[in-house]
Amino acid sequence: MLLFRLLWEPLPDKLPTAGRRFPRLRDLAAVLTAETVPMSEQERVDRRVRRGAVQALVREAYRAALAEQDSEHRPPAVFSQAWHAHLAGLLDQASVDLPGWGPVTIADVDIDLAWNLYELASRARQDAIEHAIATRSRCVERGQQVPTFEFSIASDGDSLGDVTYGICRPCRVGLLYKIEFPPDWQFCGLGRLALSQLEIRHADLTWYTTGQFKHARGFYCRYRQGSGSPWTTQQHPCPHFG
Ligand SMILES: [Zn+2]
Numbered sequence: 001m002l003l004f005r006l007l008w009e010p011l012p013d014k015l016p017t018a019g020r021r022f023p024r025l026r027d028l029a030a031v032l033t034a035e036t037v038p039m040s041e042q043e044r045v046d047r048r049v050r051r052g053a054v055q056a057l058v059r060e061a062y063r064a065a066l067a068e069q070d071s072e073h074r075p076p077a078v079f080s081q082a083w084h085a086h087l088a089g090l091l092d093q094a095s096v097d098l099p100g101w102g103p104v105t106i107a108d109v110d111i112d113l114a115w116n117l118y119e120l121a122s123r124a125r126q127d128a129i130e131h132a133i134a135t136r137s138r139c140v141e142r143g144q145q146v147p148t149f150e151f152s153i154a155s156d157g158d159s160l161g162d163v164t165y166g167i168c169r170p171c172r173v174g175l176l177y178k179i180e181f182p183p184d185w186q187f188c189g190l191g192r193l194a195l196s197q198l199e200i201r202h203a204d205l206t207w208y209t210t211g212q213f214k215h216a217r218g219f220y221c222r223y224r225q226g227s228g229s230p231w232t233t234q235q236h237p238c239p240h241f242g
Pocket of ligand 1 (some may be wrong): 168169170171172173238239240241
Protein backbone atom coordinates (compact mmCIF):
# COMPACT_ATOMS: atom_id res chain seq x y z
CA MET A 1 0.00 0.00 0.00
CA LEU A 2 1.72 3.13 -1.30
CA LEU A 3 0.23 5.39 1.40
CA PHE A 4 1.69 3.29 4.21
CA ARG A 5 5.03 2.90 2.46
CA LEU A 6 5.31 6.66 2.12
CA LEU A 7 4.47 7.21 5.78
CA TRP A 8 6.21 4.27 7.45
CA GLU A 9 9.02 2.88 5.29
CA PRO A 10 12.45 4.49 4.77
CA LEU A 11 12.20 7.13 2.05
CA PRO A 12 14.38 6.98 -1.08
CA ASP A 13 17.11 9.55 -1.65
CA LYS A 14 15.16 11.16 -4.44
CA LEU A 15 11.46 11.58 -3.91
CA PRO A 16 9.56 12.78 -7.00
CA THR A 17 8.04 16.23 -6.65
CA ALA A 18 4.28 16.49 -6.47
CA GLY A 19 4.13 19.41 -8.85
CA ARG A 20 1.50 20.31 -11.39
CA ARG A 21 2.23 17.09 -13.21
CA PHE A 22 1.82 14.50 -10.51
CA PRO A 23 4.12 11.46 -10.83
CA ARG A 24 2.33 8.30 -11.82
CA LEU A 25 1.73 6.26 -8.69
CA ARG A 26 3.29 3.23 -10.32
CA ASP A 27 6.47 5.23 -10.98
CA LEU A 28 6.41 6.49 -7.44
CA ALA A 29 6.15 2.96 -6.09
CA ALA A 30 9.11 1.97 -8.29
CA VAL A 31 11.19 4.83 -6.89
CA LEU A 32 10.50 3.61 -3.36
CA THR A 33 12.11 0.27 -4.15
CA ALA A 34 14.98 1.60 -6.30
CA GLU A 35 18.62 1.31 -5.28
CA THR A 36 19.99 4.29 -3.36
CA VAL A 37 22.88 6.28 -4.80
CA PRO A 38 26.31 5.62 -3.28
CA MET A 39 27.27 7.91 -0.39
CA SER A 40 29.32 7.72 2.77
CA GLU A 41 27.90 5.98 5.80
CA GLN A 42 27.77 9.27 7.73
CA GLU A 43 25.90 11.01 4.89
CA ARG A 44 23.52 8.13 4.72
CA VAL A 45 22.80 8.25 8.46
CA ASP A 46 22.38 12.05 8.46
CA ARG A 47 20.02 11.92 5.54
CA ARG A 48 18.03 9.09 7.02
CA VAL A 49 17.64 10.99 10.31
CA ARG A 50 16.58 14.22 8.57
CA ARG A 51 14.14 12.46 6.29
CA GLY A 52 12.89 10.28 9.11
CA ALA A 53 12.02 13.36 11.17
CA VAL A 54 10.07 14.87 8.25
CA GLN A 55 8.27 11.59 7.69
CA ALA A 56 7.45 11.32 11.41
CA LEU A 57 5.87 14.80 11.29
CA VAL A 58 3.71 14.01 8.25
CA ARG A 59 2.73 10.70 9.87
CA GLU A 60 1.86 12.40 13.16
CA ALA A 61 -0.41 14.85 11.30
CA TYR A 62 -2.02 11.88 9.53
CA ARG A 63 -2.61 10.09 12.83
CA ALA A 64 -4.11 13.24 14.38
CA ALA A 65 -6.58 13.54 11.49
CA LEU A 66 -7.35 9.82 11.72
CA ALA A 67 -8.03 10.08 15.48
CA GLU A 68 -10.73 12.65 14.72
CA GLN A 69 -12.57 10.40 12.28
CA ASP A 70 -14.69 8.84 15.06
CA SER A 71 -16.35 12.18 15.65
CA GLU A 72 -15.78 14.04 12.37
CA HIS A 73 -16.58 11.33 9.75
CA ARG A 74 -14.65 13.22 7.09
CA PRO A 75 -14.91 12.07 3.48
CA PRO A 76 -11.59 11.78 1.58
CA ALA A 77 -11.18 15.36 0.32
CA VAL A 78 -12.11 16.88 3.68
CA PHE A 79 -9.84 14.39 5.45
CA SER A 80 -6.95 15.61 3.29
CA GLN A 81 -7.68 19.20 4.36
CA ALA A 82 -7.69 18.18 8.04
CA TRP A 83 -4.40 16.33 7.55
CA HIS A 84 -2.99 19.45 5.87
CA ALA A 85 -4.16 21.64 8.77
CA HIS A 86 -2.56 19.32 11.34
CA LEU A 87 0.75 19.36 9.45
CA ALA A 88 0.64 23.17 9.20
CA GLY A 89 -0.02 23.28 12.96
CA LEU A 90 3.01 21.08 13.69
CA LEU A 91 5.32 23.02 11.35
CA ASP A 92 4.22 26.25 13.03
CA GLN A 93 5.70 25.19 16.36
CA ALA A 94 9.33 25.75 17.41
CA SER A 95 9.73 22.12 18.39
CA VAL A 96 7.53 19.03 18.32
CA ASP A 97 7.92 16.02 20.60
CA LEU A 98 6.96 13.05 18.47
CA PRO A 99 6.04 9.71 20.01
CA GLY A 100 8.76 7.14 19.37
CA TRP A 101 10.98 9.78 17.82
CA GLY A 102 11.71 12.48 20.41
CA PRO A 103 11.88 16.28 20.08
CA VAL A 104 12.20 17.65 16.54
CA THR A 105 13.32 21.26 16.07
CA ILE A 106 11.20 22.62 13.25
CA ALA A 107 13.91 25.10 12.13
CA ASP A 108 16.03 22.04 11.20
CA VAL A 109 13.27 20.42 9.18
CA ASP A 110 13.15 20.38 5.38
CA ILE A 111 9.75 22.07 5.06
CA ASP A 112 9.56 21.53 1.29
CA LEU A 113 10.12 17.81 1.75
CA ALA A 114 7.39 17.72 4.41
CA TRP A 115 4.83 19.31 2.09
CA ASN A 116 5.94 17.21 -0.86
CA LEU A 117 5.59 14.03 1.17
CA TYR A 118 2.17 15.15 2.42
CA GLU A 119 1.07 15.81 -1.16
CA LEU A 120 2.31 12.42 -2.42
CA ALA A 121 0.82 10.49 0.50
CA SER A 122 -2.47 12.34 0.39
CA ARG A 123 -2.83 11.66 -3.34
CA ALA A 124 -1.83 8.03 -2.81
CA ARG A 125 -4.70 7.72 -0.29
CA GLN A 126 -7.20 9.36 -2.64
CA ASP A 127 -6.01 7.20 -5.51
CA ALA A 128 -6.35 4.01 -3.43
CA ILE A 129 -9.94 4.97 -2.59
CA GLU A 130 -10.85 5.90 -6.18
CA HIS A 131 -9.50 2.60 -7.51
CA ALA A 132 -11.02 0.38 -4.83
CA ILE A 133 -12.86 -2.66 -6.18
CA ALA A 134 -14.50 -5.71 -4.67
CA THR A 135 -12.61 -8.99 -5.09
CA ARG A 136 -14.40 -12.22 -6.03
CA SER A 137 -16.46 -13.93 -3.33
CA ARG A 138 -14.74 -16.99 -1.86
CA CYS A 139 -16.29 -19.76 0.23
CA VAL A 140 -15.40 -19.85 3.93
CA GLU A 141 -16.28 -22.34 6.66
CA ARG A 142 -18.08 -20.72 9.56
CA GLY A 143 -19.98 -23.65 11.05
CA GLN A 144 -23.28 -22.53 9.52
CA GLN A 145 -25.76 -24.70 7.65
CA VAL A 146 -25.97 -21.99 5.00
CA PRO A 147 -23.09 -21.24 2.58
CA THR A 148 -20.78 -18.52 3.87
CA PHE A 149 -18.58 -16.26 1.75
CA GLU A 150 -16.15 -13.45 2.07
CA PHE A 151 -14.60 -10.87 -0.20
CA SER A 152 -12.35 -7.87 0.18
CA ILE A 153 -12.50 -4.31 -0.96
CA ALA A 154 -9.04 -3.97 -2.46
CA SER A 155 -6.95 -1.40 -4.25
CA ASP A 156 -3.96 -2.27 -6.42
CA GLY A 157 -3.85 -5.73 -4.85
CA ASP A 158 -3.96 -4.55 -1.21
CA SER A 159 -7.01 -5.23 0.95
CA LEU A 160 -8.64 -2.16 2.48
CA GLY A 161 -11.31 -4.12 4.32
CA ASP A 162 -13.21 -7.41 4.45
CA VAL A 163 -16.80 -8.53 4.18
CA THR A 164 -18.25 -11.85 5.44
CA TYR A 165 -21.79 -12.96 4.63
CA GLY A 166 -24.09 -15.96 4.42
CA ILE A 167 -26.93 -16.75 2.04
CA CYS A 168 -29.99 -18.98 2.29
CA ARG A 169 -31.19 -19.70 -1.22
CA PRO A 170 -34.48 -21.50 -0.30
CA CYS A 171 -35.61 -18.55 1.85
CA ARG A 172 -33.98 -15.97 -0.45
CA VAL A 173 -32.23 -14.28 2.44
CA GLY A 174 -28.75 -12.81 2.71
CA LEU A 175 -27.11 -11.97 6.03
CA LEU A 176 -24.11 -9.69 6.34
CA TYR A 177 -22.05 -11.06 9.23
CA LYS A 178 -19.19 -8.65 9.28
CA ILE A 179 -17.92 -5.64 7.43
CA GLU A 180 -14.68 -4.24 8.67
CA PHE A 181 -12.48 -1.37 7.57
CA PRO A 182 -9.56 -0.02 9.63
CA PRO A 183 -9.89 3.69 10.51
CA ASP A 184 -7.64 4.60 7.54
CA TRP A 185 -10.41 3.61 5.14
CA GLN A 186 -13.58 4.56 6.97
CA PHE A 187 -15.97 7.21 5.63
CA CYS A 188 -14.59 6.71 2.12
CA GLY A 189 -17.69 5.20 0.52
CA LEU A 190 -16.24 1.68 0.72
CA GLY A 191 -19.01 0.32 2.96
CA ARG A 192 -21.54 1.45 0.38
CA LEU A 193 -19.48 -0.22 -2.35
CA ALA A 194 -19.44 -3.47 -0.33
CA LEU A 195 -23.19 -3.53 0.31
CA SER A 196 -24.01 -2.72 -3.30
CA GLN A 197 -21.78 -5.61 -4.37
CA LEU A 198 -23.79 -7.99 -2.20
CA GLU A 199 -26.99 -6.82 -3.86
CA ILE A 200 -25.50 -7.12 -7.33
CA ARG A 201 -23.97 -10.57 -6.75
CA HIS A 202 -27.13 -11.99 -5.17
CA ALA A 203 -29.86 -9.88 -6.71
CA ASP A 204 -32.74 -12.20 -5.75
CA LEU A 205 -32.03 -12.08 -2.00
CA THR A 206 -33.38 -9.84 0.74
CA TRP A 207 -30.55 -8.54 2.90
CA TYR A 208 -30.16 -8.22 6.65
CA THR A 209 -27.19 -7.52 8.87
CA THR A 210 -26.03 -8.76 12.27
CA GLY A 211 -25.22 -6.26 15.04
CA GLN A 212 -24.58 -2.70 13.97
CA PHE A 213 -22.16 -0.59 15.93
CA LYS A 214 -23.49 2.75 17.05
CA HIS A 215 -21.41 4.74 14.57
CA ALA A 216 -22.62 2.52 11.69
CA ARG A 217 -26.34 3.02 12.29
CA GLY A 218 -26.43 6.25 10.30
CA PHE A 219 -24.68 4.46 7.47
CA TYR A 220 -27.33 1.71 7.29
CA CYS A 221 -30.12 4.29 7.62
CA ARG A 222 -28.82 6.16 4.59
CA TYR A 223 -28.06 3.02 2.62
CA ARG A 224 -31.45 1.35 3.06
CA GLN A 225 -33.19 4.40 1.57
CA GLY A 226 -31.83 3.48 -1.84
CA SER A 227 -32.08 -0.27 -1.41
CA GLY A 228 -34.85 -2.81 -1.81
CA SER A 229 -33.62 -4.68 1.31
CA PRO A 230 -34.29 -3.80 4.95
CA TRP A 231 -30.65 -4.17 6.12
CA THR A 232 -31.95 -4.42 9.68
CA THR A 233 -30.33 -6.29 12.57
CA GLN A 234 -32.81 -9.13 12.59
CA GLN A 235 -30.48 -11.81 13.92
CA HIS A 236 -32.30 -14.79 12.44
CA PRO A 237 -34.04 -13.60 9.29
CA CYS A 238 -34.77 -17.26 8.46
CA PRO A 239 -34.45 -20.43 10.59
CA HIS A 240 -31.34 -21.60 8.72
CA PHE A 241 -28.93 -19.07 10.15
CA GLY A 242 -27.45 -20.38 13.44
ZN1 LIG B 1 -33.51 -20.09 5.22
